Amino acid sequence: MSRRIEDYALLADGRGAALTSRNGTIEWLCWPRFDSEPCFAAMLGTAENGHWRMAPAEPAHSISRRYEADTLVLQTDFECRGRCVRLTDFMAVHTQGPFIVRMVEGLHGSVAMRSVLYPRADADAPPPVILPEHGAVTVRTASGAMTLRADVPFAVHRHALEASFALREGKRAVFTPCGE
Known part of the structure; x- marks a missing residue:
């Protein structure tokens, strides 16, 4: 994606790490540990x-x-x-497994939002399997799995999870993927 390194911010929990670009995209994520295969590697x-x-x-x-x-x-x-909306991102510490929180809050007016989660597939592996479950969606790849819970519904498009929603002032939507 060819961004400058200063355009990234670090999220970490002492076990794994993510790099988030200025436009709200997690482009690098190693889960559940720093030396794990990356779930997201768009920055490369x-x-x-x-x-x-x-x-x-x-x-x-x-x-x-x-x-x-x-x-x-x-x-x-x-x-x-x-x-205006605010996106708050962090990796939770002191949890049993890896856990990210992405929370979007409406600050002024109403803003249409879009979320696209496109999991990385290993080159020689089959494409990710996306399994809707009770109030959650599990994404399985050859290198691992993550379960996403969210305040808004996701739709499966090809091998991605997509959500479109609007937030007005004082409202929020929370997205919590956790690794398995």
């Missing part, structure tokens, strides 16, 4: 190498990011024509 090639984008459906006019004080909790604000 193209989007088909695996990624998870969470951003407004229309291009943002302004994007600002910051970590909460003394934490690896990343906040990204997207402003779209006077309307």
Whole structure:
């Protein structure tokens, strides 16, 4: 995807790590450990190498990011024509398994959002298997599995999970994938 390294922010839990680009895309994720095969590796090639984008459906006019004080909790604000949402990303620590939280909050007006989770498939392995379950979706690849729970419904398109939703001021949607 050819971004500058300074365009990435780090998420980590002491076991694994993720790199998130300015546009709200996790382009690198090693789970459940630093030396595991990556679930997402788009930063090394193209989007088909695996990624998870969470951003407004229309291009943002302004994007600002910051970590909460003394934490690896990343906040990204997207402003779209006077309307604004905040994406908060972190990897939870002190959990039994790997666990990411992606929370989107409406700050001003109503913003149409789009999420695309495209898991990485090993070159010589079969494509990912996506299994809807009770209130969750499990994605299985040759290198492992993750179960995603979310406040909005996902649809399966080819080998990706996609969600479109709108958030207005004071509302939020939470996405919590956990590794197995």
